[in-house]
Structure formats: structure tokens, C-alpha cells
Amino acid sequence: MFLVKIKNGVEFKVKPSQNLLEGAISSGINLPYGCRSGSCGACKTKILDGEVFHSDIMPGVLTDKDKEQGKYLICRAHAASDLIIEDSRFDERDEPDPQITPVRVEEINKLNHDVIQIYLKLPGVNSLDFYAGQYLEFILADGSRRAFSMASCPGDDLIELHIRLIEGGKFTNFIFSDMKEKSIHRIEAPLGSFYLRESDKPIIFIAGGTGFAPIKSIINDMLRKQNNRKIILYRGARTYADLYEDKAINEWIQSDLDISVENVLSDEKLENFKHGLVHQQVLMDERNIKDYQIYCCGSPGLVEAAYKDFVKNGLPDSEFYSDAFTFAPR
Numbered sequence: 080m081f082l083v084k085i086k087n088g089v090e091f092k093v094k095p096s097q098n099l100l101e102g103a104i105s106s107g108i109n110l111p112y113g114c115r116s117g118s119c120g121a122c123k124t125k126i127l128d129g130e131v132f133h134s135d136i137m138p139g140v141l142t143d144k145d146k147e148q149g150k151y152l153i154c155r156a157h158a159a160s161d162l163i164i165e166d167s168r169f170d171e172r173d174e175p176d177p178q179i180t181p182v183r184v185e186e187i188n189k190l191n192h193d194v195i196q197i198y199l200k201l202p203g204v205n206s207l208d209f210y211a212g213q214y215l216e217f218i219l220a221d222g223s224r225r226a227f228s229m230a231s232c233p234g235d236d237l238i239e240l241h242i243r244l245i246e247g248g249k250f251t252n253f254i255f256s257d258m259k260e261k262s263i264h265r266i267e268a269p270l271g272s273f274y275l276r277e278s279d280k281p282i283i284f285i286a287g288g289t290g291f292a293p294i295k296s297i298i299n300d301m302l303r304k305q306n307n308r309k310i311i312l313y314r315g316a317r318t319y320a321d322l323y324e325d326k327a328i329n330e331w332i333q334s335d336l337d338i339s340v341e342n343v344l345s346d347e348k349l350e351n352f353k354h355g356l357v358h359q360q361v362l363m364d365e366r367n368i369k370d371y372q373i374y375c376c377g378s379p380g381l382v383e384a385a386y387k388d389f390v391k392n393g394l395p396d397s398e399f400y401s402d403a404f405t406f407a408p409r
């Protein structure tokens with residue numbers, strides 16, 4: 080038997096035949112995990128002191144940077160001595176380093192009257208190392224940049240974007256003139272800190288328009304990792320015609336996720352839809368806003384108003400996460 084101390088002070092014992100995750104679970108300690116077979120990376124944990132050995136893991140799940148930092152997959156790691164490990168539930172993650180890379184446009188689809196879905200492919204068999212919810216920037220020929228959240232999940236073969244076409248907008252013109260299927264572009268990715276923080280708190284996601292993209296990525300990532308935190312998703316739009324991706328929403332509702340969804344329309348009154356500003360609807364529905372973690376992505380106006388009103392109503396400002404560049408160049 081070896082003794083494993085978690086940095087927060089909790090301890091558990093592990094037999095040499097057990098991996099560290101099994102040892103923690105059998106002592107009633109919940110550390111993050113997903114597949115339990117060394118392939119998803121959800122259980123990555125830094126070993127601060129002591130020795131471990133790893134059984135087989137899927138190539139690429141632990142990056143060189145992870146290894147340099149002393150991280151192991153605790154679902155495949157066995158203790159070879161007493162250990163001190165980090166508390167991976169509250170790890171402020173080291174974001175993957177951004178890279179400038181070429182991408183090829185694989186597919187373009189229409190999601191509604193003014194939003195398109197673009198799939199991008201990296202060279203060869205590479206997939207992008209990122210946290211669900213992060214964004215990328217296109218680097219245009221004149222050096223200017225446009226930022227878009229990624230709607231795909233880490234590990235997906237293709238990067239998915241949702242882009243709202245704005246009449247006369249520079250990037251919209253670029254899409255029509257230059258972004259044909261099979262065309263090659265340059266991006267920098269991953270960027271940003273809009274990703275899920277470990278916590279036991281229930282989550283409110285607020286998606287204004289194409290702010291749905293990073294939230295789709297985070298929710299699908301939670302589904303893959305069997306993360307069963309309670310989720311309330313608020314989608315805000317002006318009219319019903321502005322909403323999109325109902326198929327993904329229905330799949331989540333029918334999945335094992337603990338999720339409920341509210342659609343809020345500001346400019347149209349429809350049966351079964353709430354009417355008004357999306358963040359104000361959250362405040363009308365949830366009396367104990369202080370008990371949640373809130374992730375908000377949409378126009379700068381939405382994010383700013385939501386932050387002010389939620390904090391005024393008791394939400395600790397450290398529990399509000401946002402990205403606000405979706406409708407406007409930063």
C-alpha cells in the first residue's frame with residue numbers, strides 16, 4: 080500500500096495493483112476522469128512528489144509539455160512510492176501554446192439565413208490541441224485578423240466554426256471571394272481562456288447568436304467525458320429564424336447529460352419561447368444566481384450587461400466566464 084496525498088490535504092491509500100484513479104474512487108474521492116482507459120486525457124494530474132509508472136496510454140493524449148510538467152493519466156498510473164499529487168479538480172490549466180498553421184476549407188454549410196458553418200482541416204493527420212471553448216484567428220493577406228470560437232471538440236478531425244455573415248463586413252466579403260472549399264488559409268490557434276473550470280457547481284451557459292459555437296464545443300466535450308454537472312443552457316436570439324442547431328440541442332436533451340434548455344427571443348413573441356433579453360430572463364428564472372458558474376458568449380453588449388447584472392445579484396465575479404468578440408472585430 081502507498082499513501083497518496085492530494086495537495087488540498089485529503090489522503091488516500093492505493094494498492095500496487097490499483098491505478099491511482101481506482102485508489103481515489105475506492106476511498107470515495109472524486110477526481111476528474113472520463114474513459115478510464117488512457118484515451119481521453121480527462122484525468123491528467125501533476126505528480127508533485129514520488130514515483131509512478133504508467134501502463135499503456137493512447138499516443139498523443141499526453142503531450143510533450145504535459146510530460147515536462149510531470150503530468151500523468153491517473154487512470155493508467157500506479158504508485159511506486161508514496162505520492163503527493165495536485166488537486167486536479169481546481170487546476171487553473173496551462174493553456175496549450177498557440178501555433179500559426181495553414182488550414183484547408185473542407186466544407187461550408189448554411190445553418191440559417193445568415194450563419195454558415197465552416198469545417199477546416201489541419202495539414203496531414205494533425206488535430207488541434209485545445210480546450211473546448213477556445214477560439215482561433217484567421218490571418219488575412221493584409222495581416223489583419225478575425226477571431227472565431229471553435230464549435231468542434233478537442234480530438235475532432237476537423238475544426239468547426241459558425242460565422243455570421245454581416246452585409247458589407249470585411250470578413251464576409253473575404254468569405255464570399257476567397258473562402259472556397261479546398262482553399263488554404265492561415266490561422267493562429269488555440270487562443271482564449273473561455274473553457275470549463277472544474278467545480279461541483281451547476282452551470283448556466285448563455286449563448287447569444289453565434290456565441291453558441293464555443294458552448295456547443297464545451298457541452299459536447301462534457302458529454303464525451305461523462306461530466307454530469309447540472310447544465311441550464313439559455314439561447315438568446317432576436318427571432319426564431321436566428322436560432323440554429325436544434326439537432327444538437329435535441330441530442331443533448333436525449334443524452335445522459337443533466338441539461339435543460341431555454342430559448343429567449345428579444346424581438347418576437349412565440350408560444351413555448353421566452354420573450355425579452357436573455358440575461359434578464361436568467362435572473363427572472365434563477366433566484367440563487369450566486370450558486371452557479373456562468374459561461375456567457377455573445378455580443379459585447381450582452382456580455383457586459385450580463386456581467387454587471389449577475390454580479391449585482393450576488394454572483395462572485397470569479398464565477399463569470401465570457402467571450403465577447405463574436406459579432407464584432409476585437
Ligand code: FES
Binds near residue numbers: 118
Ligand atoms: S485518460 Fe484517464 S480517464 Fe480518460
